Amino acid sequence: MLFNSLQFLIFLPIVVLVYYILPKKIRYIWLLVTSYYFYMCWNAKYAILILFSTIVTYLTGILLEKCKKSPMDEAKRIRYKKLCVAGSMIINLAILFFFKYFNFAFYNLQQLFAHFHIVLNQPKFDVALPVGISFYTFQALGYTIDVYRDDIYAEKNFFRYALFVSFFPQLVAGPIERSKNLLHQLAKPNKVTFKDMRQGVLIMLWGYFLKVVLSDRISIFVDYVYGNYETKPGAYLIVATLLFAIQIYCDFAGYSIIAIGVAKMFGVNLMENFNAPYLSQSVAEFWRRWHISLSSWFRDYLYIPLGGNRKGKLRKYINIMITFGVSGLWHGASWSFVAWGLLNGLYQVIGALMAPVRDKVVKIFGFHRENFSHKLFKRAVTFILVDFAWIFFRADTFRQGLRIVKSMFTVYNPWILVDGSLYRCGVERHGFTLMLICIGIFIIADILKYRGVKVSEEIEKQDFWFRWLVYIGAIMGILVFGVWGSDYDVAGFIYFQF
Numbered sequence: 001m002l003f004n005s006l007q008f009l010i011f012l013p014i015v016v017l018v019y020y021i022l023p024k025k026i027r028y029i030w031l032l033v034t035s036y037y038f039y040m041c042w043n044a045k046y047a048i049l050i051l052f053s054t055i056v057t058y059l060t061g062i063l064l065e066k067c068k069k070s071p072m073d074e075a076k077r078i079r080y081k082k083l084c085v086a087g088s089m090i091i092n093l094a095i096l097f098f099f100k101y102f103n104f105a106f107y108n109l110q111q112l113f114a115h116f117h118i119v120l121n122q123p124k125f126d127v128a129l130p131v132g133i134s135f136y137t138f139q140a141l142g143y144t145i146d147v148y149r150d151d152i153y154a155e156k157n158f159f160r161y162a163l164f165v166s167f168f169p170q171l172v173a174g175p176i177e178r179s180k181n182l183l184h185q186l187a188k189p190n191k192v193t194f195k196d197m198r199q200g201v202l203i204m205l206w207g208y209f210l211k212v213v214l215s216d217r218i219s220i221f222v223d224y225v226y227g228n229y230e231t232k233p234g235a236y237l238i239v240a241t242l243l244f245a246i247q248i249y250c251d252f253a254g255y256s257i258i259a260i261g262v263a264k265m266f267g268v269n270l271m272e273n274f275n276a277p278y279l280s281q282s283v284a285e286f287w288r289r290w291h292i293s294l295s296s297w298f299r300d301y302l303y304i305p306l307g308g309n310r311k312g313k314l315r316k317y318i319n320i321m322i323t324f325g326v327s328g329l330w331h332g333a334s335w336s337f338v339a340w341g342l343l344n345g346l347y348q349v350i351g352a353l354m355a356p357v358r359d360k361v362v363k364i365f366g367f368h369r370e371n372f373s374h375k376l377f378k379r380a381v382t383f384i385l386v387d388f389a390w391i392f393f394r395a396d397t398f399r400q401g402l403r404i405v406k407s408m409f410t411v412y413n414p415w416i417l418v419d420g421s422l423y424r425c426g427v428e429r430h431g432f433t434l435m436l437i438c439i440g441i442f443i444i445a446d447i448l449k450y451r452g453v454k455v456s457e458e459i460e461k462q463d464f465w466f467r468w469l470v471y472i473g474a475i476m477g478i479l480v481f482g483v484w485g486s487d488y489d490v491a492g493f494i495y496f497q498f
Contacts (some may be wrong), residue, residue: 001041002493003258004212011038016265028163028186031266035168039132042172046130049099051327053092054165057140058158060088061147065154081148096137099129104333107495132172138297140165143179145301153181156247160186167268173252173493175273175293182268189267195460198467200264202456205474206445207257211493212482214438217249217431218243220483224426226394229404232425234411239422244394246439247385249278252291255493274297278386278448281378283347286386287486295368298323317352321345331393336401347385434481 001008014033019027040047063084067077095264097105103122110120143164155161157353162184170176216454225232225240233238256273263270277289287295303323310314321342328341361367367374416422423429448455459470 001038003255004208007041008423012262019266028160030388031168032159032163032166033480035163035166035171038168039166039171042131045074046133047132049095049130050136050166050204053137053140054162055164057088057144058155058161060084060144061154061161062156064144064147066096068150085144085148089141092137092141096133098292099127099133101329101333107323135174135176136165136171139176142176142297143183146494152183152335155183157187160491168264169268170256170270172253173259175256175292176297177270177273177293181271183399185268190269192265192267196267197265197470199456199460200460202471202474203261203264204258205261205478206409206456207254207259207261208478208482209254209438209474210250210257212478214435214442215247215254216246216483217435217438218250219433220426221422221432222247222394226404229407233407234413235416236413236422236425237408239417240425241387241391241394241404241408245278245383245390246442247392248390249274250305250442251493255303274448279446279450280382280450281375282351282382283344283385284351285383287344287348294327298327302326313352315347319443320348324348335396335398336392339398339401340389341387344386344391347389396418424478438481 011034015030019030019491036047036050039050045353064081066083067080070077072080106120106122109121113120138201143155143161147154150382155164160183162177163186164177166184167177167186173288222244225236227243229237253274256270260270260272273292275292277286280286280289306319306322307315308319324341324345325338326341328338328344331337331341351422362369367387369375391404392398392401395404420429423432427435445455459467462470
């Protein structure tokens with residue numbers, strides 16, 4: 001069930017209405033039932049997987065809690081706790097590997113053995129990638145590690161824990177919530193006022209604007225150019241790549257924002273997942289602002305356990321590359337995703353190595369780091385680097401990504417920017433103009449956010465007539481300018497494939 005579908009717009013009001021009719025003690029049961037229904041709308045049989053993962057990590061938490069209270073000596077207790085966590089991780093990651101990475105791993109194994117003239121026959125498995133498996137698996141494993149570290153209590157109520165794993169607003173594409181944030185709120189939801197409901201709706205409208213009006217319109221152009229990259233070379237690909245950076249941001253941030261707005265209606269505050277990332281002044285800062293829930297997950301559960309920056313510079317750089325390589329693989333079973341992750345890691349390693357050189361250049365030429373021009377330059381360079389890496393994220397294969405890069409740098413056709421050729425790539429002139437206007441609105445909103453201005457809160461401070469004017473105007477704008485039509489096929493969210 002997609003957020004941008006009629007089915008969901010019928011589903012949500014019913015869930016909210018029944019939720020507040022029911023007694024407080026059993027409301028979480030209703031949310032659990034509706035969360036499983038929400039997930040089963042894609043493929044009912046895969047609900048067994050999320051239930052199995054829930055049972056495994058729930059029992060692991062209980063075992064860890066019992067171990068803490070047992071009279072065994074400390075060394076034995078630590079060993080037992082590590083075995084519990086290792087067992088939970090092996091089981092969950094094995095399931096994730098089978099559904100997401102088995103074909104990829106076996107294909108590469110075939111290629112390797114082929115060099116030695118050994119033929120491997122791949123077994124056939126007719127399985128589809130379960131929606132959201134990477135997200136809920138990481139959320140459940142994060143809980144297990146948190147209990148092991150004594151950062152959170154072991155949840156005794158199985159149904160409440162099951163809701164933590166399957167809470168429908170953020171189930172299939174995040175944010176990947178931490179147990180310390182979400183479990184407490186599910187146990188004792190915040191009191192919801194009419195103002196909270198209004199703000200939740202307003203937040204959702206902004207998410208729908210990013211997805212339906214902006215991202216889905218950009219995707220038409222990007223899909224056309226990347227799908228015909230051999231006949232649309234050079235400047236076409238440069239424009240498409242620039243636009244893809246906006247598309248994926250609006251698509252994924254749109255989902256996260258809608259999820260935050262929906263959760264707010266139930267008294268749950270989800271973590272912020274994006275914080276104006278394209279205004280970052282370095283790639284490292286970008287990753288502190290982009291997909292924050294995943295970036296922080298890898299930081300806390302992979303980078304720091306590997307040693308972080310505590311074991312010397314060389315080990316720090318290796319840990320960065322490992323973390324970003326795994327992050328790339330998390331996004332998809334393809335070498336193009338691995339290349340994308342490693343490239344982002346390499347940016348940070350080179351940035352750290354070049355820091356002394358940059359400091360000398362700044363000192364020699366008398367640059368002022370706090371000047372607008374200097375910050376603008378750093379933001380431009382950061383965006384170019386990040387956007388270049390997006391090529392491999394968007395390309396179907398690593399080789400295709402290399403061909404696209406070659407075309408961008410070897411084919412010279414800048415006249416297509418002014419001769420109207422861009423309007424023959426799926427989006428006509430008026431649609432292209434609307435797209436640019438919406439990008440301008442999106443940039444202004446991010447600048448305000450970067451400066452700490454919360455537009456939704458500012459709107460809530462205004463008189464009721466102004467607020468309702470904004471609500472009605474936003475709804476009408478989405479309905480009129482959204483990508484709809486008689487042949488409209490509800491566009492899925494990009495991160496559903498992960």
